[in-house]
Amino acid sequence: MHKLPQDHITYLQCRSCEKRAGWIAVVSNLALAIFKLIVGILSGSKAVIGDALYSFKDFFTALVVLAGIRISGKPADENHPYGHGKIEFVAIFLISLLIIIGTFFLFIHSVKDVWMVFRGEANPHPKFIAFWAAVISVIANYKLSGYLHCVGERMKSPAMLANAKHNHADAISSGFVAGAVLLTTLGWTIVDPLVAVIETVDLIFLCVFMMKDAVRSLLDSSLDSGVISQIESTACIVPGVRKVTSLNARKIGQSIWVDMVIKIDHRQTLEDGHRISRQIEETLLKRMCNIGGVHIAVEPYIP
Numbered sequence: 001m002h003k004l005p006q007d008h009i010t011y012l013q014c015r016s017c018e019k020r021a022g023w024i025a026v027v028s029n030l031a032l033a034i035f036k037l038i039v040g041i042l043s044g045s046k047a048v049i050g051d052a053l054y055s056f057k058d059f060f061t062a063l064v065v066l067a068g069i070r071i072s073g074k075p076a077d078e079n080h081p082y083g084h085g086k087i088e089f090v091a092i093f094l095i096s097l098l099i100i101i102g103t104f105f106l107f108i109h110s111v112k113d114v115w116m117v118f119r120g121e122a123n124p125h126p127k128f129i130a131f132w133a134a135v136i137s138v139i140a141n142y143k144l145s146g147y148l149h150c151v152g153e154r155m156k157s158p159a160m161l162a163n164a165k166h167n168h169a170d171a172i173s174s175g176f177v178a179g180a181v182l183l184t185t186l187g188w189t190i191v192d193p194l195v196a197v198i199e200t201v202d203l204i205f206l207c208v209f210m211m212k213d214a215v216r217s218l219l220d221s222s223l224d225s226g227v228i229s230q231i232e233s234t235a236c237i238v239p240g241v242r243k244v245t246s247l248n249a250r251k252i253g254q255s256i257w258v259d260m261v262i263k264i265d266h267r268q269t270l271e272d273g274h275r276i277s278r279q280i281e282e283t284l285l286k287r288m289c290n291i292g293g294v295h296i297a298v299e300p301y302i303p
Contacts, residue, residue: 021151022066025163028144029059032137039133045126045184046110047177047192048133050199053103054173055137057203058166060095061210065163067091089214096207096214103207107200113193125184126192134178141171173199223249223256231258234287240264240276242301255292258284263301273298 033055040048145167152160180195232244246261262280264273277296284291 021148021160022062025062025144025148025167026059026066028140029055029062029167032140033059036133036137039129043127043130043133044124045130045177045181045192046106046113046196047180047199048126048130050103050106050110050196050203051134051137051170051174051177053099053106053203054170054199057095057099057207058163058170060099061092061166062163064091064095065160089217093211093214093218096210100204100207103200103203107197107204110193110196110200114190114197117190117193125189126181128181128185131178131181131185134174134181137174138171138178141167141174145171217251223251227256230288231256231260231284234284235260235262235280238276238280238283240268240272241280245299252292256288256290257292258294260295261297261299263299266300266302 033052036048036052036055040046040050040052145164148160148164148167152164176195177199180191184192228247228249231249232247235241235244235247241262242265243263244260245263246259248259249256251257260280262276264276277298280296281294284294
C-alpha cells in the first residue's frame, strides 16, 4: 500500500493504487454476482438470487466509480470547463433504473412463493449448496470491504469508502441469507422467499436513493453544509484573507468545484491578491483531496 502524498510518494502513485483497488472491486463483485446467481437458480433459493442482485448493484457501482476515476483524470477543456465528471451521475441513474426493473420481477415471484406457503401449497426447499454460497459471500464481501476501506482512508476517496460500505452491507445481507436457507432446510419453508421479499424491497429503496442523489448532483444541488463550512474555514486561515463574502461549491463526478469571493486589505496590490488566491487553492488541494478546481474573485476590504 502506498503512503500518503505528504510522505514523499507522488500523487500519481496513489491514484494508481486507487485504480487497482477499483479493478479489484469490479472483478470481485462481478464474480460474486455470477456465482450467486448460478447457485441461486440451481438450488432454487430466491434469497440467494436476491443476494446476487446486491452484488450486481455493487459491480455496476464499482464500474462507474472506476470509470469516474479515469474520466476525472482528463483535464477540463473548452467544451467542458468543469471537467467530465457528470457522466458518472447519468450512468448511476440508468443503472439504478435497470436494477429496479430486474428486482421488481424477483419481488413478484417471491411474493407469490410466500402466498403459496400461506395457502399450504408445496414449496420446494432450496438445495443446501445455497447455504455455502451465502457463507462464501459473507467472507468475500467482508474481506473486500476491509481492503476498499483501507484504500479509501489512505486516498481520502469518498467513492472508494462508499464501495466499502456497500460490500460491508452485502456481507451482513449474505449472513441473513445463510440463516434463511438453513431455517428453510429445517422445515421453515416460508423463510427463504420472505427474505427475498425483504431484500428486493431494500434494494429498490437503495436504488431510488441512488437515483435521487444522481439527479441532485446533475442539477448542481448545494453540498452539505459541513463541507461548505470546511472550505470556508480553510480559506480564512490563509494569511491576508479578511473575509469570505461568497462561497458556492458543487460536486461534479467525484470532484468538488469551488467558486468564492474573498476580501483582502484595500491597501494590498493586485499581485498580493493573486498570491493569496494561489495560496488558498494550494491549501484546499492539500487539505481536501477531492477538490477538482477553485475559482477565486478578490475584492478590497474597507473597514
